Amino acid sequence: MIKALQPLAHVSTDSQVLYYTRARSTPKWNIEMNAYSISRHDLPFFVDSDWNLNSPTTPADVHTLHFVVYVPPKEHCPLIITSSDxxxxxLTAGAASPHQMIPPDELNILMAVVAAQLRGLIGLRPVPPASACHTPTPGGFTVALRGLPVTASALAEWEVDVLIRRRVMESQTRALHSLGSFADIVRKLPSIVVLDQIASQAAEALSLLQAAREGIAAGWYDVAIHDTQKAQAVADDVFFHPTVLAQLYFPGEQKLAVYLPITFPILTTVVARAAWELWHWYWRRTGALAQRLKTE
Structure with missing residues (x-):
């Protein structure tokens, strides 16, 4: 399944075994069922925070998922999960203890649950359609529809194609949105400085989108998804470039609001003193001219 998802995402797996761990919810003995039971409403709180589950340090755009298989201790076997009614x-696996291996048939059931959860996370139905159904048409005919077979990877080839096409459209839309938002910023703030590097990156993103469009027209979705994902990354780099953000969050109006309270008192004093000197010079010159006229 991981190999089938390689065109869509980079997925890596790791395993871990924790011995003698205690659950936060303690199973209770059910006399009617002659077994220990736990309500399904307690399952979200079943995993104890003291469990030392590996959570590697990853970048912000990388997510870690934990799939936990709980093997109850011998004194809590058999263990039954009950519904609200x-x-x-x-029913769990008999009286299996943590020191015993999980039988292959039960391991297949566990991996089927994991595969169903992964299918739901990537946007597919948890269980692939495999049963036949009959759909009436407006003309009165009945068309028999049957789900296409699913390989051992728990993903059919047509499902992978659907996911690839969906991801191509999403990446293309996000890249165009980032470039359009950047163009709106430049249009609304004519004084913003756009470096040559940013302009070349925007041109690269547009060329990648054009190449992806040609790949979609030719049916080369494996090439188109690579181009659109790269175009999205380049477009995000353009929109979130540090120089653009610095000018966006510190425009000229904000500079005026910051520096004006500091410079206004100084400018007021300088202008008032200059006006006083100008008036004093004019008064002295006027007096000198009047004195000269009287003398003549």
Whole structure:
């Protein structure tokens, strides 16, 4: 399944075994079922925070998912999960202890649950459609529809194609949105300085989108998804460039609001003194001219 998702995302797996861990919710003995039981409403709080689950340090755009398989201790076997009305949902593996290996048939059931959860996370139905159904048409005919087969990877080839096309459209839309937002900023702030590097990156993103469009027209979605993902990354670099953000969050109006309270008192004093000197010079010159006229 991970290999089938390689065109869409880079997925890496790791395993971990924790021995003698205690759950936050303690199972209770159910006399009617002759087994230990735990309500399904307690499952979200079942994992204890003291469990030392590995969470590697990853970048912000990388997410870590934990799929936990709990093997109950021997004194809590068999363990039953009950619904809200008290009915049993699933029975665990007999009296298996943490020192025993999980049988292959039960391991297949566990991996089927993991595969169903992964399918739901990537936007597919948890269980692939495999049963036949009959759909009536407006003309009165009945068309039999049957789900296409799913390989051992839990993903059909047509499902991977659907995911690739969906991801191509999403990446293309996000790249165009980032470039359009950057163009709006430049249009609304004519004084903003755009470096040559930013302009070349924007041109590169547009060329990648054009190449992806040609790939979509030719049916080369494996090439188109690579071009659109790279175009999205380049477009985000253009929009979130440090020099652009610095000018965006510190425009000329903000500079005026910061420096005017500091310079206004000084400018007021200088202008008042200059006006006083100008008036004094004019008064002295006028007096000198009047004195000269009297003398003549």
């Amino acid at each position: 008290g009915k049993a949902l699933r």
